[in-house]
Amino acid sequence: MEQDMELIRRCRIGDDAAFNVLYSRYRLQLYSYLNKLLPNDRSHIDDFFQQAWIKAFNSFGRYNDQQKFLAWLCRIAHNQVMDFFRRQKGASMVEVDEHLPGGYESAEMEIDRAILEKAVEEAVEMLSTEQKQVLELRRVGKSFKEIAVVQNTSLNTVLGRMHYAVEKLKGFLVNYR
Secondary structure: OOOHHHHHHHHHOOOHHHHHHHHHHHHHHHHHHHHHHOOOOHHHHHHHHHHHHHHHHHOHHHOOOOOOHHHHHHHHHHHHHHHHHHHOOOOOHHHHHHHOOOOHHHHHHHHHHHHHHHHHHHHHHOOOHHHHHHHHHHHOOOOHHHHHHHHOOOHHHHHHHHHHHHHHHHHHHHHOO
């Protein structure tokens, strides 16, 4: 998978395919973020969504790789929403805060959690069938002894499968970006 910074570099020189990859990669997450900021306000969500992408595209020259692209994109959208409420006639900061149910930090944490969940799902897909089964059975509360019965194997084999599954997951997640 191509890194975001490389895609942005390509966008700067006019590569539409690179922009399409970024858009496909982050469109649902940005839309979800805006939907949490403005629940049940589809017309504004659609406008802010489009404006955020336009502003991001026009600002690629100022993007640095010190931050996650998705967090940067959500910050652009967040600022647009805040500016919109500030411009509304007579809107005070208290009113603005009332319109924004979640703060940026909690939204960023939610985005990070979604990214982590996706990474874990991808990592689990790389495990053997037996290792996946051990993980799934542990998730639903089965004991290692019960899993040994289900898998028709010894307790030590089940413990070994779990150990290797965790090690593989850690290895994948350490290198995941």
